[in-house]
Amino acid sequence: MSLKARLGWLIAIVLTAMLAVNVAIMIGHAGPRVRAEAESIEHLSHELVETALASVQETKDPIPSLRRLFDNLRNLRHIEIEILPNDDIAPSFDSKLRKEMQTGVPDWFVSLFAPTPKIDIVPARIGDVQYGNIAIIFDPVDELAEIWSDLLWLGAISLAVTLLMLALVLTLLSRTLSPFDSLGRGLARLEAGEKDVRLDLRGASEFRNISQKLNSLAATLDRVTEENHSLIDRLFAVQDSERRDIARDLHDEAGPCLFSIRAGAATLVAAASGNFPDPELLRRTCANIDAAGQALQTLLRRMLERLRPPAMSELGLETALRGLFASWSDSRADVRLSLRIAHDLSCLDEKIALTAYRVVQEALTNIFRHSSAANAEARLEFVEAPPELAGAEALRVLVEDDGVGLPEERRFGLGLIGMSERVHTLGGMMRMERRPEGGTRIEVLLPLPEVEEAEAEERESDDL
Known part of the structure; x- marks a missing residue:
């Protein structure tokens, strides 16, 4: 995996983790919010009922007035108020509330945050007469649906923001790491042996430093290449000069020595073929042959020392x-x-x-x-x-x-x-x-x- 892909995945994981943390925080606040809202509504509903009962204490038939008042309160959120006759028992609203709560709200959310539906019974006593019971039903359906809707909206907005940030970061990352491509091309050109490889100094300071060092390396390689070519040319020149010197020494010194040896040998042969050899001539001829041999031996020793010191190995x-x-x-x-x-x-x-x-x-x-x-x-x-x-x-x-x-x-x-x-x-x-x-x-x-x-x-x- 390339560096760009690794950084992209790392940033995506970090942003996704941040999104998950935000959603977890919002979900964690849902429970306290529902409980606080329920306590507030419960307190308010009891005060409304007590106020309503106090307002009809002087009324001969208080039930119609209470019904009209409670009908007007049906628009209140999270509660329902019903007037029950004396012989009626408190209704069971649990199955109804659970069915309504699950409308548009996931089951796991309901099981986590839905409070147990609660019904409070307040006697409807006017004076000394009890006209029935007032049932106050606490209904958390609206609050859970509202919280779930808020979560969906906040989650959608957070997801959109996360995706936008990821796109912006990846674009910025792609542009920031673009000098790597030019660095790779420059190294490939150097590997191919091209000359005058130079990179533009652009991007972050680190890329500028790397590009500058690569340019310095390219300049050094160019200089070394030129020095190697010059050295090779001079080596060939020295080799040719050394060959000329050896050829000259062989021609100018070894040649006369060999000629002198051959001439002396011919003189010895001629002297030996006669009836009366001249001793003095033989001595001079042998001395000339010995001198030529010594000169030839000195020449060879000098040439060997130039090529390799003989005393080194010995x-x-x-x-x-x-x-x-x-x-x-x-x-x-x-x-x-x-x-x-x-x-x-x-x-x-x-x-x-x-x-x-x-x-x-x-x-x-x-x-x-x-x-x-x-x-x-x-x-x-x-x-x-x-x-x-x-x-x-x-x-x-x-x-x-x-x-x-x-x-x-x-x-x-x-x-x-x-x-x-x-x-x-x-x-x-x-x-x-x-x-x-x-x-x-x-x-x-x-x-x-x-x-x-x-x-x-x-x-x-x-x-x-």
Whole structure:
């Protein structure tokens, strides 16, 4: 059931309950009303009879006068007055009243509120002579019919008002919840991958806030999509550049080495075919072949290090990092490098270790290219993971320098973008900022998997 239908049913139930309560209150007041009216009529009728008897005390034949007086009182509501001869007994009006009361009035209403018909007998005594009896009959038919009529009218009016209120509330509810439709269409368009999805800010403040946040989400998705496309284009460009560099190295360095080896081999074959080989020529040829082999081996080692550090899988992260720092120190003695490792890193899995290595590698590359720093330091340690990260512990990688710092309008290059993507792929977080004392600080937190998860991944790798 939709939210609109649920709210509509809830409002309808509340209004119906209010209508039922109003009707119950009106019905509850019916009994006291009938009793109060009966007591009032009973008191009034006794006073009328006593007054009538007092007015004919001096009359010789009082009965005709009393009959005329009581005939004139027949229009009174709820009572009937009859003059009975002395030998007549009080009539039974119960069956007559019950039949009349049930005319147009439901049985349950009669049984709840109809009082027992009451007949009072007053002797018609004039002087010392009794001319009969005066029967005062209390008839509640009119009062019950009037109350029932009032209930019907009030119930009908209340029902009409309730239906009108329900219609107005449902109309208002439909208009109030109409922004949900536009929100649904906007989300569907976002799911379909459409761009420039923006919603009009209308409706209640809550809908305006949701629409504004959805517009912000759409703008962020558009920006992320553009960044992804740009990143893909730059990745392809870097891939092509890397292929060109490898092809150039193979052509410019491996090609001459292989040619030198082949030439030396041909020289050895020619020398071996003669009757008197020249020892000096053989020594020079073998030396040239050895130099070409060493150059080719150095080229292959350098290319492998660019693709993947071999010391990582063989000796671990710490050894690979110390080799990286030693290589940079040999080539750039103008920058003082410091590496601090507070804990044993041999427990790290391959993904986290490789990501930490690439972070330090890219950070050092940027320091030597852009920072003009005199000192740089990298620290690796295990820390307690912040609430934003999953897991209890994290590997903290911190790289700092005392160079010129980040520019005001910084734009991440492909290396930093790739570093950030690596970190976020592992569920980590990365922060790059200016140091208060000058220079740049790059901090990366990589969550460490739980022991159970690490063992499960290890078993899966063993099975494969």
